[in-house]
Amino acid sequence: YKRARMNQTNHTSLIKLENVADADGAKFYLGKKLCYVYKAKTKKKGTVYRTSWGKVTRSHGTSGVVRAKFKNNLPPCSMGGKIRCML
Amino acid sequence: GGRCAPPFFTQRSRSGGLLYTSGGDNQGASMTKSQPKKVEKLNRFYPADDVPHRLHRNKRLRPRKIRASITPGAVVILVAGRFGGKRAVVLKVLDSGLLLVSGPFQVNGVPLRRVDQRYVIATKTRIDVSNVKIPDHVNDSYFQKPKKERKAKTEGEFFEGEKKEKKELPAGRKEDQTVVDQGLVQAINGTPQLADYLKSHFSLQNGQYPHAMVF
Numbered sequence: 001y002k003r004a005r006m007n008q009t010n011h012t013s014l015i016k017l018e019n020v021a022d023a024d025g026a027k028f029y030l031g032k033k034l035c036y037v038y039k040a041k042t043k044k045k046g047t048v049y050r051t052s053w054g055k056v057t058r059s060h061g062t063s064g065v066v067r068a069k070f071k072n073n074l075p076p077c078s079m080g081g082k083i084r085c086m087l
Numbered sequence: 088g089g090r091c092a093p094p095f096f097t098q099r100s101r102s103g104g105l106l107y108t109s110g111g112d113n114q115g116a117s118m119t120k121s122q123p124k125k126v127e128k129l130n131r132f133y134p135a136d137d138v139p140h141r142l143h144r145n146k147r148l149r150p151r152k153i154r155a156s157i158t159p160g161a162v163v164i165l166v167a168g169r170f171g172g173k174r175a176v177v178l179k180v181l182d183s184g185l186l187l188v189s190g191p192f193q194v195n196g197v198p199l200r201r202v203d204q205r206y207v208i209a210t211k212t213r214i215d216v217s218n219v220k221i222p223d224h225v226n227d228s229y230f231q232k233p234k235k236e237r238k239a240k241t242e243g244e245f246f247e248g249e250k251k252e253k254k255e256l257p258a259g260r261k262e263d264q265t266v267v268d269q270g271l272v273q274a275i276n277g278t279p280q281l282a283d284y285l286k287s288h289f290s291l292q293n294g295q296y297p298h299a300m301v302f
Contacts, residue, residue, distance in 0.1 A: 025298045026298070
């Protein structure tokens with residue numbers, strides 16, 4: 001999550017994009033939709049896979065990390081997990 | 088609640104400024120910042136009940152701006168939807184701001200279609216579309232879906248479940264497609280490998296990153 005030393009802002013997640021090493025590279029992804037895919041026990045709409053959608057809002061820092069906001073905040077278990085970026 | 092017409096006795100114009108009556112007071116009075124630009128006449132009669140008015144936010148005030156990389160003749164990658172991953176040629180920009188696109192149909196199966204520029208990655212490949220004739224009737228209303236008539240269901244039909252009606256191609260689509268594709272295919276066959284390029288699908292493999300690509 002976006003955070004300072006002691007406080008964190010749960011509604012904004014930090015996303016590291018593959019092979020993006022600077023803010024210039026991150027520019028391509030601004031505004032792109034993101035999808036967090038996870039599994040649950042019960043089947044909904046015929047599948048155990050569920051999605052949480054969000055979008056890249058702005059870049060974060062100079063190393064290509066990006067801030068994102070999801071429809072519902074990402075769960076803490078997603079840290080280090082994979083998120084799909086849609087073109 | 089909705090905006091309703093102002094009551095008669097408050098004497099305020101729609102813009103909120105005070106209304107001046109005719110009497111020449113305007114002329115000699117000192118110019119204050121609160122002087123309204125217009126003097127509007129209020130209606131004497133207004134509805135007895137508050138009628139909520141719709142806000143009409145659907146109007147587009149300005150024509151939509153299309154990215155500079157999207158021009159007629161540009162080869163474009165359709166990123167999502169039924170034809171996601173396919174490459175198509177932009178024919179023109181319609182009045183609604185959507186792009187008119189064609190595969191051409193003979194080459195890769197993408198028909199005459201409207202696409203929003205947001206669902207498209209423009210490439211630098213250009214095709215000369217000056218000889219492509221687009222019929223005049225191919226515009227936004229050509230692609231509009233006909234409004235479904237809501238039929239009152241009888242009891243029997245209710246329990247039958249929804250009948251899936253087979254979607255028929257509207258009349259004239261095939262002819263319009265051939266007319267447009269004639270010029271397109273000619274232009275494409277002029278360039279080697281362009282037809283194969285249009286047939287190919289766009290995909291990302293391991294080690295390929297769109298931000299590092301030149302489209």
